[in-house]
Amino acid sequence: MMRKPLTSNPLLIGKLLTSLLALGVIAIGVSFLRIVHGTPPPYGAPGDIGSAAFFPGLVALLVTGLGGIMLLVTWRANANVVFERGRTGLALIAFILMVAMALSINVLGIWLVSMLAVPLLAVCFGEQRWYVLLALAVIPPTVVIHLFEGVMGIYFPRGMLL
Numbered sequence: 001m002m003r004k005p006l007t008s009n010p011l012l013i014g015k016l017l018t019s020l021l022a023l024g025v026i027a028i029g030v031s032f033l034r035i036v037h038g039t040p041p042p043y044g045a046p047g048d049i050g051s052a053a054f055f056p057g058l059v060a061l062l063v064t065g066l067g068g069i070m071l072l073v074t075w076r077a078n079a080n081v082v083f084e085r086g087r088t089g090l091a092l093i094a095f096i097l098m099v100a101m102a103l104s105i106n107v108l109g110i111w112l113v114s115m116l117a118v119p120l121l122a123v124c125f126g127e128q129r130w131y132v133l134l135a136l137a138v139i140p141p142t143v144v145i146h147l148f149e150g151v152m153g154i155y156f157p158r159g160m161l162l
Helices: 008-036 054-074 086-107 110-124 132-154
Strands: none
Touching: 008 054, 054 132, 086 110, 110 132
16 A cells, blocks of 8 residues: 655645744744743833833743644644645735835934835725725824834834934
8 A cells, every 4th residue: 555645735735834934933922931031031021011011021932822823723624734825925915014114224314214114005005095095004003103102102203304
């Protein structure tokens, strides 16, 4: 009796790739948790909502938990994980846009970068209504920047232009 090679089962390949991604997400989350909860705490007490370590610690905890959930859901009995061809070009453009945003934030500043990046990401994923794009250019950056700077006291770069 001849056995089929592993590569002939797309469901198993999908589950293995998703498991590797989940383990990578868990590793990233745990590494950030170790940084935030290091001794002595590098950015203040992570449990204090006013410290600079609270939000990154919360995000690291959520990332670790979501990686664990991703791993558990992948191996459920009825999980159907098969990678299909799709709109990977748009996802690549969105990734390039996020990298450009990270690289240009020190020069352009948080306001300009976020007011351009948020609606451009929406365009990448199919949004075309101008009033929605205009709202995305104003409302999310204003809320997020106010939350970080006004509430938590974590300041973003203003940029050389502003």
